[in-house]
Amino acid sequence: MMKTPRILAALVATALFAIAGCGGGGDDDDSGGAPEAEKAAQAKASGDVTWCIGKDTTGAFGTVVDNFNKANPKANVKLLELPENADDQRRLQIQRLRAKNSECDVLGADVIWVPEYVGQGWVKDVSDFISENGDKFIPSTIDTTEVDGKNYAVPFNSNAGFIYYRTDEVDSAPKDWESLYQEAAKGSGVVYQGFRYEGLTVNFLELLYSAGGSVVSEDGKQATADSQEVKDVLKFMADGIESGAVPKAVTTYKEEESRRAFESGNATFMRNWPYAYSLGKDSKIADKFDIATFPGFAGNEGAGVIGGYNLAISAYSKNAEGALAFIDFATSPDQQKIMATEASLPPTIASVYDDPAVKKAMPFAEDLRTAIEQAKPRPVSPVYPQITEAIYNNVYDALQGKASPDEAASKMNDEIQKALETF
Numbered sequence: 092m093m094k095t096p097r098i099l100a101a102l103v104a105t106a107l108f109a110i111a112g113c114g115g116g117g118d119d120d121d122s123g124g125a126p127e128a129e130k131a132a133q134a135k136a137s138g139d140v141t142w143c144i145g146k147d148t149t150g151a152f153g154t155v156v157d158n159f160n161k162a163n164p165k166a167n168v169k170l171l172e173l174p175e176n177a178d179d180q181r182r183l184q185i186q187r188l189r190a191k192n193s194e195c196d197v198l199g200a201d202v203i204w205v206p207e208y209v210g211q212g213w214v215k216d217v218s219d220f221i222s223e224n225g226d227k228f229i230p231s232t233i234d235t236t237e238v239d240g241k242n243y244a245v246p247f248n249s250n251a252g253f254i255y256y257r258t259d260e261v262d263s264a265p266k267d268w269e270s271l272y273q274e275a276a277k278g279s280g281v282v283y284q285g286f287r288y289e290g291l292t293v294n295f296l297e298l299l300y301s302a303g304g305s306v307v308s309e310d311g312k313q314a315t316a317d318s319q320e321v322k323d324v325l326k327f328m329a330d331g332i333e334s335g336a337v338p339k340a341v342t343t344y345k346e347e348e349s350r351r352a353f354e355s356g357n358a359t360f361m362r363n364w365p366y367a368y369s370l371g372k373d374s375k376i377a378d379k380f381d382i383a384t385f386p387g388f389a390g391n392e393g394a395g396v397i398g399g400y401n402l403a404i405s406a407y408s409k410n411a412e413g414a415l416a417f418i419d420f421a422t423s424p425d426q427q428k429i430m431a432t433e434a435s436l437p438p439t440i441a442s443v444y445d446d447p448a449v450k451k452a453m454p455f456a457e458d459l460r461t462a463i464e465q466a467k468p469r470p471v472s473p474v475y476p477q478i479t480e481a482i483y484n485n486v487y488d489a490l491q492g493k494a495s496p497d498e499a500a501s502k503m504n505d506e507i508q509k510a511l512e513t514f
């Protein structure tokens with residue numbers, strides 16, 4: 092399992108020593124450049140570090156790597172791009188981790204993988220780093236790094252879904268999902284992430300949480316998916332395809348396919364993450380769309396699901412010091428500002444949202460911070476991968492008309508219950 096705490100503590104302490112001095116002062120500096128002391132301290136980072144994270148769709152990850160390498164002549168960070176799809180990224184990371192492969196030093200881990208990675212002993216304890224720096228971060232993002240009171244990652248970017256709508260087709264985003272689907276049926280439809288993968292779990296849970304439902308009990312022990320709310324949401328989603336409000340092709344869409352459909356003018360509405368905003372502003376519909384917070388559902392207010400990526404140090408890294416120095420740099424306010432202004436990636440540090448340049452690049456910055464603070468987590472569990480499979484496989488079958496909403500709800504419940512009983 093995990094290395095002994097003493098070795099870990101020594102490791103983290105050495106790493107923190109190596110980057111000492113770059114805490115407090117530097118982080119309050121919003122001039123865009125790191126103060127001298129911070130630059131000197133960062134320059135001590137050395138050796139090769141490989142950062143394994145999902146595809147650099149916006150180019151922002153490459154910018155952060157270049158910035159770090161420029162500021163740290165003795166270190167060399169390399170970006171290893173994994174696929175676009177979150178499930179494929181996890182699969183490729185855990186292939187390496189199971190083989191105790193040291194290729195990836197820094198893992199870009201979706202917020203939901205942390206309990207599994209910790210349970211398997213695949214990531215190092217970075218609690219000391221979080222106790223020093225954690226209070227700058229939005230609390231809901233720190234929660235995603237914590238298992239049994241210890242922290243195993245640093246929040247890199249957060250995420251919350253939004254509704255994108257064509258301003259030349261509708262005046263505003265409808266107030267509830269029911270009327271959004273009605274308007275979509277009259278216009279050119281609504282697209283979302285309907286492929287059989289993690290994104291479908293998110294899209295389903297957003298509606299389910301808005302309806303007041305859940306898939307696992309609060310104590311994490313019981314499946315709660317065989318409920319009226321689950322059946323209602325499945326029916327709503329299946330009817331959406333049936334009525335033509337949602338194109339059938341949505342069952343092949345992940346984030347990028349949805350974005351491309353929306354940007355090509357093939358949809359009036361789209362559910363997507365904020366990264367699609369800056370790309371949309373560079374597309375041919377740049378002046379023809381806007382974004383809005385989630386509508387309500389079934390008479391309740393809309394609810395979101397928290398997404399995002401944390402940076403963790405692989406237990407098999409041969410350069411944990413260098414890895415932590417890079418994580419410290421990549422999650423700093425300056426780099427988060429660059430990612431927010433150039434790629435509309437949601438910051439995990441609260442103060443970055445107040446920066447005038449961030450507000451200009453993301454006019455919805457204030458709503459985004461609130462959405463992230465209020466977004467609900469997906470079930471937190473070391474067997475999350477099995478839970479999410481139970482969710483997306485059954486939602487997918489309901490969307491395809493292969494199972495009725497009642498059948499899909501009952502099967503989802505059984506499969507979640509089985510997953511919960513395996514640990």
Ligand code: GLC
Pocket residue numbers: 177201202203249250289290291293346364397398399400
């Ligand atoms: C985004 C989110 C991540 C989520 C994924 C689903 O990348 O940040 O948390 O799991 O989308 O596709």
